[in-house]
Amino acid sequence: MVRFILRRAALGLLVALTVMTLAFMLTRLSGDLAISIAGPGATQEDIEIIRKAYGLDQPLYIQFASWISRALVGDLGNSYFFKDSVSNLIAARMPITMTLGLVGLGLALLVSIPLGTLAAMREGTWVDRAVTVVTMIGQATPSFWFGLILMITFGLTLGWLPISGTGSWQHFVMPGIVLAMTATPALTRLTRSGMIEAIASDYIRTARAKGLTRRSIIFKHALRNAAIPVVSIAAVQLGFMLGGSIVVETVFALHGVGFLAWESIAKNDFPVVQAVVLVLATIYICLTMLSDILNALLDPRIRST
Amino acid sequence: MSIAISLPPVRVRTFRVGNVGFWIGVAICSVVVLAAVVGNALVPHDPFAQNLNNRLVPPFWMEGSQPDHLLGTDQLGRDYLARLVYGARISLLIGITTMIVSGLIGTTLGILGGYFGGIVDDVVLFLITCRLSIPVVLVALAVVGLLGSSLTLVICTLGLLLWDRFAVVARSTTMQVRSLDYMNAAMCAGASTPRLLFREILPNIASHLAVVATLEIALAILFEATLSFLGLGVPAPLPSWGLMIAEGKDYMFFSSWVIMIPGVTLFIFVMGVNFVGDGLRSLLGAERPR
Amino acid sequence: AQKSSDTLRIVFRDAVPNVDPYYNSQRTGLILAHTAWDTLVYRDPETFDLKPLLATEWKLVDDTTLDFTLRQGVKFHDGSPFSADDVVYTINLVSSPDSKVSTPSNYNWIEKAEKTGDYSVRVKLKRPTPAALEFFALVVHIYPKAYREKVGPEGYAKAPVGAGPYKITKLESSASVEFERFDGYYDSPKGKPAIKKLVVRFVTDAATELTELLSQRADWIWNLNPDQFDNVNKVPFLQAVRQESMRIGYLSMDAAGRTGPENPLTNLKVRQAIWHAIDRQAIADKLVTGGSRVPLAPCFPTQFGCDGEAAVKYDYNPAKAKALLAEAGFPNGFEVELVTYVLPQWAASAQSYLQAVGIKAKISQLQVAAAIQRAQKGENPLYFASWGSYSVNDVSAILPNYFAGGNEDYSRDPELIKLVQEGGSTNDPAARKKAYAKAIKRVTEQAYWMPMPTYVTTYGFSKTLSFKPYPDELPRFFLAKWN
Amino acid sequence: MSAPLLEIEDLSVTFNERMAAVRNASFRIGRGETHCVVGESGCGKSVSALAVMNLLVSAAKRTAKRLSFAGEDLLAMPEKRMAQLRGNRMAMIFQEPMTSLNPAYTIGSQLTESYRRHKRASQRDATARAVKLMGRVGITAPEMRLGQFPHQLSGGLRQRVMIAMALMCEPELLIADEPTTALDVTVQAQILRLLNELKDEFGLSILLITHDLGVVARVADSVSVMYAGEVVEHTTARQLFADPQHPYTRGLLSCIPVPGKSQRDKPLGSIPGVVPQVSVGFSGCAFRSRCAFADADCAGTINTQTATADHNYLCRLTPTRQKELARA
Amino acid sequence: MNSPAAIEVRDVRQEFRVSGGMFAAARHVVAVDGVSFSVPAGRVLGIVGESGCGKSTLARLILGLLAPTSGDALVYGQRLAALDRKARARLIQPVFQDPFSSLNPRQTIQEIVSLPLVAQGSFEAPEITRLTNEILDRVGIARAMATRLPAELSGGQRQRVAIARALIIKPKVVVCDEPTSALDVSVQAQILNLLAELRREFNLTYIFISHNLAVIEHVASTVAVMYLGRIVEMNETDVLFRSPRHPYTRALLDSVLTPEPDLGIPDVGLGDAVPDPSRIPAGCRFHPRCRMAVERCQREPPKPDLAAPDEMVECHLANQDNPFQLVGGQYAQG
Numbered sequence A: 001m002v003r004f005i006l007r008r009a010a011l012g013l014l015v016a017l018t019v020m021t022l023a024f025m026l027t028r029l030s031g032d033l034a035i036s037i038a039g040p041g042a043t044q045e046d047i048e049i050i051r052k053a054y055g056l057d058q059p060l061y062i063q064f065a066s067w068i069s070r071a072l073v074g075d076l077g078n079s080y081f082f083k084d085s086v087s088n089l090i091a092a093r094m095p096i097t098m099t100l101g102l103v104g105l106g107l108a109l110l111v112s113i114p115l116g117t118l119a120a121m122r123e124g125t126w127v128d129r130a131v132t133v134v135t136m137i138g139q140a141t142p143s144f145w146f147g148l149i150l151m152i153t154f155g156l157t158l159g160w161l162p163i164s165g166t167g168s169w170q171h172f173v174m175p176g177i178v179l180a181m182t183a184t185p186a187l188t189r190l191t192r193s194g195m196i197e198a199i200a201s202d203y204i205r206t207a208r209a210k211g212l213t214r215r216s217i218i219f220k221h222a223l224r225n226a227a228i229p230v231v232s233i234a235a236v237q238l239g240f241m242l243g244g245s246i247v248v249e250t251v252f253a254l255h256g257v258g259f260l261a262w263e264s265i266a267k268n269d270f271p272v273v274q275a276v277v278l279v280l281a282t283i284y285i286c287l288t289m290l291s292d293i294l295n296a297l298l299d300p301r302i303r304s305t
Numbered sequence B: 001m002s003i004a005i006s007l008p009p010v011r012v013r014t015f016r017v018g019n020v021g022f023w024i025g026v027a028i029c030s031v032v033v034l035a036a037v038v039g040n041a042l043v044p045h046d047p048f049a050q051n052l053n054n055r056l057v058p059p060f061w062m063e064g065s066q067p068d069h070l071l072g073t074d075q076l077g078r079d080y081l082a083r084l085v086y087g088a089r090i091s092l093l094i095g096i097t098t099m100i101v102s103g104l105i106g107t108t109l110g111i112l113g114g115y116f117g118g119i120v121d122d123v124v125l126f127l128i129t130c131r132l133s134i135p136v137v138l139v140a141l142a143v144v145g146l147l148g149s150s151l152t153l154v155i156c157t158l159g160l161l162l163w164d165r166f167a168v169v170a171r172s173t174t175m176q177v178r179s180l181d182y183m184n185a186a187m188c189a190g191a192s193t194p195r196l197l198f199r200e201i202l203p204n205i206a207s208h209l210a211v212v213a214t215l216e217i218a219l220a221i222l223f224e225a226t227l228s229f230l231g232l233g234v235p236a237p238l239p240s241w242g243l244m245i246a247e248g249k250d251y252m253f254f255s256s257w258v259i260m261i262p263g264v265t266l267f268i269f270v271m272g273v274n275f276v277g278d279g280l281r282s283l284l285g286a287e288r289p290r
Numbered sequence C: 001a002q003k004s005s006d007t008l009r010i011v012f013r014d015a016v017p018n019v020d021p022y023y024n025s026q027r028t029g030l031i032l033a034h035t036a037w038d039t040l041v042y043r044d045p046e047t048f049d050l051k052p053l054l055a056t057e058w059k060l061v062d063d064t065t066l067d068f069t070l071r072q073g074v075k076f077h078d079g080s081p082f083s084a085d086d087v088v089y090t091i092n093l094v095s096s097p098d099s100k101v102s103t104p105s106n107y108n109w110i111e112k113a114e115k116t117g118d119y120s121v122r123v124k125l126k127r128p129t130p131a132a133l134e135f136f137a138l139v140v141h142i143y144p145k146a147y148r149e150k151v152g153p154e155g156y157a158k159a160p161v162g163a164g165p166y167k168i169t170k171l172e173s174s175a176s177v178e179f180e181r182f183d184g185y186y187d188s189p190k191g192k193p194a195i196k197k198l199v200v201r202f203v204t205d206a207a208t209e210l211t212e213l214l215s216q217r218a219d220w221i222w223n224l225n226p227d228q229f230d231n232v233n234k235v236p237f238l239q240a241v242r243q244e245s246m247r248i249g250y251l252s253m254d255a256a257g258r259t260g261p262e263n264p265l266t267n268l269k270v271r272q273a274i275w276h277a278i279d280r281q282a283i284a285d286k287l288v289t290g291g292s293r294v295p296l297a298p299c300f301p302t303q304f305g306c307d308g309e310a311a312v313k314y315d316y317n318p319a320k321a322k323a324l325l326a327e328a329g330f331p332n333g334f335e336v337e338l339v340t341y342v343l344p345q346w347a348a349s350a351q352s353y354l355q356a357v358g359i360k361a362k363i364s365q366l367q368v369a370a371a372i373q374r375a376q377k378g379e380n381p382l383y384f385a386s387w388g389s390y391s392v393n394d395v396s397a398i399l400p401n402y403f404a405g406g407n408e409d410y411s412r413d414p415e416l417i418k419l420v421q422e423g424g425s426t427n428d429p430a431a432r433k434k435a436y437a438k439a440i441k442r443v444t445e446q447a448y449w450m451p452m453p454t455y456v457t458t459y460g461f462s463k464t465l466s467f468k469p470y471p472d473e474l475p476r477f478f479l480a481k482w483n
Numbered sequence D: 001m002s003a004p005l006l007e008i009e010d011l012s013v014t015f016n017e018r019m020a021a022v023r024n025a026s027f028r029i030g031r032g033e034t035h036c037v038v039g040e041s042g043c044g045k046s047v048s049a050l051a052v053m054n055l056l057v058s059a060a061k062r063t064a065k066r067l068s069f070a071g072e073d074l075l076a077m078p079e080k081r082m083a084q085l086r087g088n089r090m091a092m093i094f095q096e097p098m099t100s101l102n103p104a105y106t107i108g109s110q111l112t113e114s115y116r117r118h119k120r121a122s123q124r125d126a127t128a129r130a131v132k133l134m135g136r137v138g139i140t141a142p143e144m145r146l147g148q149f150p151h152q153l154s155g156g157l158r159q160r161v162m163i164a165m166a167l168m169c170e171p172e173l174l175i176a177d178e179p180t181t182a183l184d185v186t187v188q189a190q191i192l193r194l195l196n197e198l199k200d201e202f203g204l205s206i207l208l209i210t211h212d213l214g215v216v217a218r219v220a221d222s223v224s225v226m227y228a229g230e231v232v233e234h235t236t237a238r239q240l241f242a243d244p245q246h247p248y249t250r251g252l253l254s255c256i257p258v259p260g261k262s263q264r265d266k267p268l269g270s271i272p273g274v275v276p277q278v279s280v281g282f283s284g285c286a287f288r289s290r291c292a293f294a295d296a297d298c299a300g301t302i303n304t305q306t307a308t309a310d311h312n313y314l315c316r317l318t319p320t321r322q323k324e325l326a327r328a
Numbered sequence E: 001m002n003s004p005a006a007i008e009v010r011d012v013r014q015e016f017r018v019s020g021g022m023f024a025a026a027r028h029v030v031a032v033d034g035v036s037f038s039v040p041a042g043r044v045l046g047i048v049g050e051s052g053c054g055k056s057t058l059a060r061l062i063l064g065l066l067a068p069t070s071g072d073a074l075v076y077g078q079r080l081a082a083l084d085r086k087a088r089a090r091l092i093q094p095v096f097q098d099p100f101s102s103l104n105p106r107q108t109i110q111e112i113v114s115l116p117l118v119a120q121g122s123f124e125a126p127e128i129t130r131l132t133n134e135i136l137d138r139v140g141i142a143r144a145m146a147t148r149l150p151a152e153l154s155g156g157q158r159q160r161v162a163i164a165r166a167l168i169i170k171p172k173v174v175v176c177d178e179p180t181s182a183l184d185v186s187v188q189a190q191i192l193n194l195l196a197e198l199r200r201e202f203n204l205t206y207i208f209i210s211h212n213l214a215v216i217e218h219v220a221s222t223v224a225v226m227y228l229g230r231i232v233e234m235n236e237t238d239v240l241f242r243s244p245r246h247p248y249t250r251a252l253l254d255s256v257l258t259p260e261p262d263l264g265i266p267d268v269g270l271g272d273a274v275p276d277p278s279r280i281p282a283g284c285r286f287h288p289r290c291r292m293a294v295e296r297c298q299r300e301p302p303k304p305d306l307a308a309p310d311e312m313v314e315c316h317l318a319n320q321d322n323p324f325q326l327v328g329g330q331y332a333q334g
Ligand SMILES: Nc1ncnc2c1ncn2[C@@H]1O[C@H](COP(=O)(O)OP(=O)(O)OP(=O)(O)O)[C@@H](O)[C@H]1O
Pocket: D015, D019, D021, D039, D040, D041, D042, D043, D044, D045, D046, D047, D048, D057, D059, D211, D277
């Protein structure tokens, strides 16, 4: 166990380092950062001063090394635009994104597990086909578009839910639904195929031969096995959701990390962009690790080899 | 890393008529492809010709429409039908080129990892993990935002970012095919490594890749639409459907057709591509990749 | 919220990361600054006259010396009294490069400030600065020295204190700001605010923002898409108002060959062809709408020194444009990149006019910051952008930016540089006018930098609100009231 | 002879109304008797068994003239009642011990489940019974095994667990569908021995499905030979080996190399061709395409012939006639 | 015996590293552990043993599909490791167990069968066609089937195709890894007969793997019994079946169920211990299941006792007089 976690942590660190390098290179794509920090109307002298002040006059590898070494101890630098430390910024906004991600994931699981189970139990019937079509609709709907439609319907026409911002739990309903929609198709399909596989399996036949009730066969024997991959993938999905929350946060004006990233890109505020990429990657890495552990805990075959 | 998928032995099945969804999908895609190829020859308007005196004309089913602008005009007085049809070309171009770029990268990596195993596979797995840990929308936005949007850049960025699924599927299917006895038999028959890769493995994982490819096309088109929506997709005046939605967004309350028309078209097309993918999956007997 | 609870709910699209007026460069930030802070002088938005605010009197001692006499009995929001120390502290702080303020060019003409009495201050300028008082009116907001020194810059940004008509009661970085009427506010030309509370939120997406307004969850928004004007007016509980602003669009051409010496744009005839090719009036009337004008000179018409008569005029004449292109050796046109961040439909429109005479312009639609960065690096052959002169009603807030050899100067014309510097180095109005007229003539003759239509700001707000917009793009909520 | 426990008469199963998997199969199993169904792959053995248990998939349709268990009619029996029989009075074990146990639950919980349901017993009693039975089926350290998961057990142990599970409610009938095919020969022998012992001990009737004539010879009291969905020969085990009647049975017996008796340089007897897939509406003898003696009449209706009182077979030709033809 | 052995295996050992799941360290599985034998040309070596004892691994080693961890496999005196794939193909060919996974589902029968020739690269197209047709005729596949896909064939036909593919290049040795265990008995007989005919006709050497003792007895001239990665006994078929010397061979033979009614089911007496190649017991690897085991068996691994080149047993008790309490005794009785 310890060994496994150490190995995974080492791999995670390696991945994080690679992502860091990529992120660093990415933000240097655009060339001279001093100019964008200086802002409109700055003179050549201002720019030179800024270049010195931010250490941008040093060779690239030195900048990179210093960034990495500081990032490793948790110092992600300062935002040029927000005039605040990046760590503070991200820490202040992470709760919103996390809430959003968890709400989205919760909703997605709440929808996809029953839906997938239903489809699998009625495999080949119109119910199954309807579920398939629904998942495909979910897959084909651009999330920003869906967000706008929800906003018009529930925010404007019906006036049930607040449209943007983060004041209360109601504020997370629509964004959560939109985010859930991005994960639901995959999770539904996974549940469905897992359930179909489970239902067709020998151990279900055994259970039937034992004369168990239908409910116990489906819920105790089949769903338990079908849910293992779903639950463990859910952690990974959460990682994807956090990465994909930019759109939702922009549409619903949630000032979370995704939105922060988007703002920073627009403002060329590269320390923030770098840091967000890094933080999201790190979260993803941790989540995959969590997912593996979860998988192992749920699946006795992995747990006790 | 839990990115292995399982699949049943590849079975060759003959195409059966009867998968309704598949044929609906094929029909939708054919229409779009046709529109992309010959559409603009049929529509009497230039998709780029503006007429500021004739802006936001509603489509034919609404009051105030004009007979020669079937779907009306946009905020610059450009014919909406012409732009929609031209947009098919752009969206298709983005979808297919991205799919090819990412397909080449992903399939190569996946097959190499799956076939050679060992260190090669470790490297491939590492690359896949790195790729998966990068938030796609964010990085795509950053690249396009920093370098300035252009069609080529959008395609390259998406192509370089969306190969993970190809790699995962190619890798796990290759691994499974590799362990089958016909691979052993071919090795014993003296077949060279390229022959093994191209004649024995590739045809047998092709159906799985085909399914991924269709999904990738749909994904790329949606991603481009998202980038466009966030203002960093294909640059104007190229009418990609995503950009048309983004441009029409401000008008959604009062001239809802400007967002409905491209939105619905995009939706139907992506649906169609997904139908084809889903149909292929069941017709070719390929397991659904995650 | 709203009228019943005497709260005005305002939504802006452009979020302010830091409400400290000196540490953001956004228009929204400027608006918030004028709500919670006071400057030394007040510029009357109706007449553009300068009135006493925190300073009761001022005097230009010589070309580079300004004396201010300060108002007595003024209190900051935290109750501390206002005095010369605060002014000296603020001015010396922001004019020093170490302060890392967001727009150093707004303050780099200041040498230093000295306390000459408890309520009098002397400011030394580095060079003659005709628009100095305009700057003092618009961008020099006064800090409470003692408080800011106590909490430090970061603490100040989180709980700022000013001497303006409203005090900030709640602050969520780049998400929302809440204001409450400051009851200790002195008797100022800004007047006592009529509305008790302001709640400002930031919603980036225009469609979302409009939804907020339509669903009556917001009372006031601005910068609506001009096409929305009539529609919003049709909504029973809303009104839309437009007001031309001091912001003008412009199309800059790389006459200096900064993007490459062989550039077609270095050819005068090509530039003239472009001036003739674009129907700017049509863009003003059909796209910008609401009374947008096409300035003759490269500046906003009301600005001091903006002499339209001095400009060479170009009509919309595609045939002539084509002929000029042919003469210049480009009978089939050429390809060029058009960098921009303005509304896509405007850029697209310009592009299609150019297309019509054979110039194939490839649009690079960038974010503002990225576009500006490219412009400053000299990488934009054609550049469609806008400039609001910081609402300073003087050409010295615009011409030096583009024609004095700076980063965004794409003409690099020594003669022009001399003229612009001449106009900025004296305080004598006649001399300035003369120099600027010459400069304007030179710019238009050489067809360097083409003014595009002026911007018209569209406001949408509740019918229960009485709000008056001004051309300086500075909504004054302290003047708004419920009907 | 008392009334048989399980009576099957003219059982037919079709899939999707196209494929005839079982056609007019009839056989009986007496109390305390072991009946083997033997045949090649795909001939309908498993489907017949599942039809008895009413565990067929929805695509399958079962018809029969008579299908009764201990005098009760299974055909008209509602699913609820059937579920009460299953695992209680009639139990079934399957070929694949590797996959027939739910990987997510412990052996203990799976063993006790049916006992608790059918006998309304407490977990405690059920566990006690499970421990007892596990000891009986030769599982060492049963208490330890209760807490283990299926993947921690070897194939032979899992099959023992399956048997214990089937015996939990003291069933009258045990259906074993190729219970040893997936196991090694040494384990196979142990399992079959165990089944034999249990039969005597519990008075079980066993329906054993296999394709191994060796197994049939050693454990069966009576045998049904199936071919393409039909029971082509039905008799006692001794009769079958001493005097096989159907050409297919004879062919089958000549195919298998018998240890100690085979001659290496002489080819094995073999049946040409492959087992056909039979669709609905097929008539005549399904074996005729592979039969050396077949003629045009074999396409007509074939009647069951009786050799001795408990020896039926499905062929037009009497053994004497077959021998004549073979000589010719 | 002067001619070089067709196959000579010297002390090969094959280890696999298997990850022990998420929470356990990787384990080493010793699938084949120091196996040596040689097969003279024209003979059939039968290998029996229970599932997982390393039969297939041994086959793959001999085919050159695996490089042994140590030891060496020689075919006609040539080291497999030193040969390239093409040369190896001319010497040795496989027939695998599962007729469904051993044929590429996307290639026609023609393509599949001709692959060894095509891969050689030295055959002209017409010749390939001719040879393919010849071999298809020989294994009893109608030429009309040549353009079909494997999915359209029955299991027996597929196995014939696999045999045709193995023989088209006229190899000297064929390794058959359970070629009939996926087939029905009636078809199994067809395939066994075909293999026997072809062996005589082409003068082939076979390695024939099966877990069916009856089949092995029928086809093999020499039998090797494997247990947990080692050959524990090897002898002429008749001798081995008549007088097995290793207790495991004994148990295997005892558990064969011949189609003779009334014999009952033998008591093999092996207990329920499971052989696990990742945890090979100390001493004699069979001792946990051996009813004859003495104290020495737990300590000391027995040495192979070589009576003749192809006669070997590995048991401490093998040379004692009448060491076993014979049970059942169907073979011993003759
Ligand atoms: N679910 C099903 N759908 C369609 N056909 C089926 C299904 N199950 C079985 N069959 C068909 O029914 C026939 C009889 O199958 P069955 O499983 O009874 O064979 P079997 O005698 O048990 O063979 P084996 O020895 O391989 O287990 C086969 O031809 C098979 O193809």
